[in-house]
Amino acid sequence: MAKLYFYYSSMNAGKSTTLLQADFNYRERGMATMLWTAALDDRGGERAIESRIGLGADAHRFTAQTDMWHAVCAQHRDQPLACVLVDEAQFLTAAQVWQCARLADEADIPVLCYGLRTDFRGELFPGSAVLLGIADALTELKAVCHCGRKASMNLRVDESGGAVAEGAQTEIGGNDRYVALCRRHFTAALAG
Incomplete structure (x- = not known):
């Protein structure tokens, strides 16, 4: 059961x-996969999913209007899928997360979602919730x-490295805009 x-x-x-x-492991065994990432994160250019260590792959890009159920089922009819992998899953809508659950429950396709739990204020993203x-x-x-502790928070920083406490929940950026910190150092940075 998926x-x-x-x-x-x-x-x-x-x-x-x-x-x-995970995608490589499936493909190495001759199994088809379908990769997805958020359309609003265009930092990867041609390689829609790109890791900080230089690995990358092309992927389908979802917006808030994408119907994950229909898009994946259409692909699955053409070529049976062994797995669906979703990067930047925090940007999925609640309806899209339920569509992913339906893919596992009704289409019997495992769906692996990867994403941030919380934003720069320590609040859950809707998709993550x-x-x-x-x-x-x-x-x-992890x-x-x-300091060596587990980093569980994402501190947004400005151009000079100062902590940012206000703004839109979504602002795309890498190490230039965010620092992973433990809760203790996150709260200390915001306190200034």
Whole structure:
């Protein structure tokens, strides 16, 4: 029986790398997969999914209007899929997360979602909240704070490295805009 998986963490924990490794494992065994990532994250250019260590792959790009159920089922009819892998899953809508659950439950296709749990304010992303509530399996990938503790928070920083406490929930960026910290150092940075 297929399952809906959610692999979550702060920034810099290797979510995209882990997704790409899982994809490679399926493909190496001759199994077809379908990769997805958020259309709003265009940093990868041609390689829609790109890890910080240089691995990358092309992927379908979802928007809030994408019907994951229909798109995946159409592909599955053409070529049976062994697995669907979703990067930047925090940007899925609640309806899309339920569509992913339906893919596991009704189409019997495992769906592996990878994403951030919380934003720069420590608040859940909508897609992550639903995944945390309904996924069959939850796995936290570990990142490390500069102090050596587990990094569980994403601090947004400005051009000079100062902490940012206000703004839109979604702002795409890498190490230039975000720092993974433990909760202690996150709250200290925001307190200034």
